Amino acid sequence: MSVRVRRVYEPPEPGxxxxxxxxxxxxxxxxKDAARVDEWPKGLTPSNELRRWYHAGEGSYEEFARRYEAELTAPEAAELLDGVRELTGKGPVTLLxxxxxxQESHAAVLLRLLG
Structure with missing residues (x-):
């Protein structure tokens, strides 16, 4: 299982x-052509409230990660996370x-949970 995080602005790579x-x-x-995105599970992202809280500098990354993990237990998010987990069993996956x-974003939390 190979999962990694990259910035979406970086050019796609064969791997x-x-x-x-x-x-x-x-x-x-x-x-959309330049991004070459295969999947876009919007429901897997942090809530607007959590995202705004974190970007306002009101808390630490560790607290953000804890709150985000709690959000990922909601049925829709958990189902989407399982879907991405299934993709990792079929080959490399790059979270964009x-x-x-x-390294201090929700993508790092997802990487840890999928790894």
Whole structure:
């Protein structure tokens, strides 16, 4: 099982496998052709409230990760996470995000849960 996180703005690579956009909003200035996104499970992303809370600098990454993991136990999110987990059994999966610091984003939480 090979799962990795990359910025969606980086050019696609042959080893990316299935490219899964894990952001709720489409990345600014990026065409769908250039992004080469295979899956876009919007319901797998953090809630707007949690995203705003974290980006406002009101809490630590660790607290954000804890809250996001709690959100992922909701039925729709859990089902989508299972769907991505199934993809990892078939070959490489690349989680794509527009986050400037993917290592401290929701994508890193997903990577840990899928790895």
């Amino acid at each position: 990316d496998g299935v490219r899964v956009l894990v952001d709720r909003l489409w990345p600014r200035g990026l065409s 995000t527009a986050a400037k610091a993917p």
